[in-house]
Amino acid sequence: MQYRVNPRNGDRISALGLGCMRFPGAALGRPDARAARGLIARAVERGINYLDTAYLYPGNEAAVGAALEDLGLRGSVLIATKMPHASVKRPEDLDRYFDEQLERLRTDHIDYYLMHNITSPAQWERLQELGAGEWLARQKAAGRLRQAGFSYHGSAGDFARVLDAYDWDFCQIQYNYAGERYQAGTAGLEEAAARGMAVFVMEPLLGGRLADKLPDRARRIFAEAAGARTAGPAPVSPADWGLAWVWDHPEVTMLLSGMSAPEQIDQNAALADRALPGCLTDGQHAVIARVVDEFNRANRVSCTGCNYCMPCPHGVNIPGCFAAYNASFAHSWFTGLSQYFTASAVRTSFPKLASNCVRCGACARKCPQHIDIPARLGGVCRRFQPGPVGAALKLWARRHR
Numbered sequence: 362m363q364y365r366v367n368p369r370n371g372d373r374i375s376a377l378g379l380g381c382m383r384f385p386g387a388a389l390g391r392p393d394a395r396a397a398r399g400l401i402a403r404a405v406e407r408g409i410n411y412l413d414t415a416y417l418y419p420g421n422e423a424a425v426g427a428a429l430e431d432l433g434l435r436g437s438v439l440i441a442t443k444m445p446h447a448s449v450k451r452p453e454d455l456d457r458y459f460d461e462q463l464e465r466l467r468t469d470h471i472d473y474y475l476m477h478n479i480t481s482p483a484q485w486e487r488l489q490e491l492g493a494g495e496w497l498a499r500q501k502a503a504g505r506l507r508q509a510g511f512s513y514h515g516s517a518g519d520f521a522r523v524l525d526a527y528d529w530d531f532c533q534i535q536y537n538y539a540g541e542r543y544q545a546g547t548a549g550l551e552e553a554a555a556r557g558m559a560v561f562v563m564e565p566l567l568g569g570r571l572a573d574k575l576p577d578r579a580r581r582i583f584a585e586a587a588g589a590r591t592a593g594p595a596p597v598s599p600a601d602w603g604l605a606w607v608w609d610h611p612e613v614t615m616l617l618s619g620m621s622a623p624e625q626i627d628q629n630a631a632l633a634d635r636a637l638p639g640c641l642t643d644g645q646h647a648v649i650a651r652v653v654d655e656f657n658r659a660n661r662v663s664c665t666g667c668n669y670c671m672p673c674p675h676g677v678n679i680p681g682c683f684a685a686y687n688a689s690f691a692h693s694w695f696t697g698l699s700q701y702f703t704a705s706a707v708r709t710s711f712p713k714l715a716s717n718c719v720r721c722g723a724c725a726r727k728c729p730q731h732i733d734i735p736a737r738l739g740g741v742c743r744r745f746q747p748g749p750v751g752a753a754l755k756l757w758a759r760r761h762r
């Protein structure tokens with residue numbers, strides 16, 4: 362395993378971290394404890410020493426804590442988890458959530474502690490007024506947390522203001538080859554690294570949209586390039602290309618991948634061994650530039666499938682609708698329609714059709730990608746439920762009620 366050093370405290374961190382949010386079963390709100398144990402064991406076996414979870418991932422901290430205790434691996438890994446800061450209304454809430462997290466994770470300290478999903482400087486200012494800055498310093502002094510940081514989903518312009526607002530040790534940003542100018546982007550990555558902070562990357566494959574869900578034409582570009590002779594690692598699959606692109610950046614300390622199968626861990630860990638900073642050639646960068654063009658042509662809604670917007674009180678399967686919509690441009694309209702049928706559970710008593718949306722707006726407030734969900738669901742309806750198709754779907758839904 363390749364390790365990179367946290368410039369703040371000298372920790373040697375595996376270049377590949379395990380994002381625990383996508384443990385099997387997590388979509389139902391209850392991670393499969395046995396699967397979680399198996400994945401963590403395999404990850405540590407392959408040299409991964411950083412595990413990322415959050416208070417808001419249902420059942421996730423408890424699954425990680427139980428697995429580490431069962432396996433006796435707490436001392437072998439760095440645990441990262443996150444404060445659900447929007448729920449912090451009074452100063453004492455900080456201790457309340459943190460104590461609960463220590464208990465769930467069955468540990469006496471958190472190695473990397475983040476304010477979860479900061480989207481604007483105003484959010485941190487509000488927390489500062491509740492004493493969060495002093496609180497973090499106190500926890501560090503008491504040895505209850507080692508490094509303080511934040512995960513970020515705000516605009517490029519606001520990122521430097523959040524960096525300036527506290528003496529952070531590290532930050533976690535969304536970063537991938539399709540989003541160099543999105544959210545913190547390349548400018549934010551370089552800015553944070555220049556301040557001597559560790560920078561962790563999330564969504565390196567955009568929730569799979571740069572891997573198995575990549576448009577067919579983009580996949581062909583990668584497939585044709587896979588046989589070329591290169592000086593660095595020879596990425597094979599679209600996922601390899603996406604991960605190698607992130608590791609190519611020397612400013613990146615570690616990238617998180619939400620691996621949900623042991624084989625995925627093996628494959629990504631093998632690539633992490635070879636994907637050193639500066640590993641990609643100019644020719645490989647040119648290949649990725651062509652893929653970005655194709656991706657942008659097909660990528661109509663920037664949904665990563667994180668599920669933060671769910672559940673919809675009217676039953677709409679929001680990420681499923683958007684995945685099907687994008688697939689209809691990336692592959693074919695029929696592929697998208699067939700996915701839409703599956704995601705909508707149209708043969709159930711309560712179909713999860715995009716047309717169920719009543720535009721209440723509850724979901725859009727929670728979306729880290731700032732998608733205008735009700736408006737974009739309108740586009741999904743127009744694509745999959747126009748005229749006769751819509752009438753047929755409604756009839757079908759009525760029959761199965």
Ligand code: SF4
Pocket residue numbers: 672673674675676677679717718719720721722723724725734735738
């Ligand atoms: S806006 Fe539509 S999709 Fe979003 S929560 Fe309300 S009904 Fe559901």
Ligand code: SF4
Pocket residue numbers: 663664665666667668669670671679680683727728729730731732734
């Ligand atoms: S719409 Fe937004 S919140 Fe919902 S799954 Fe997609 S990216 Fe996540």
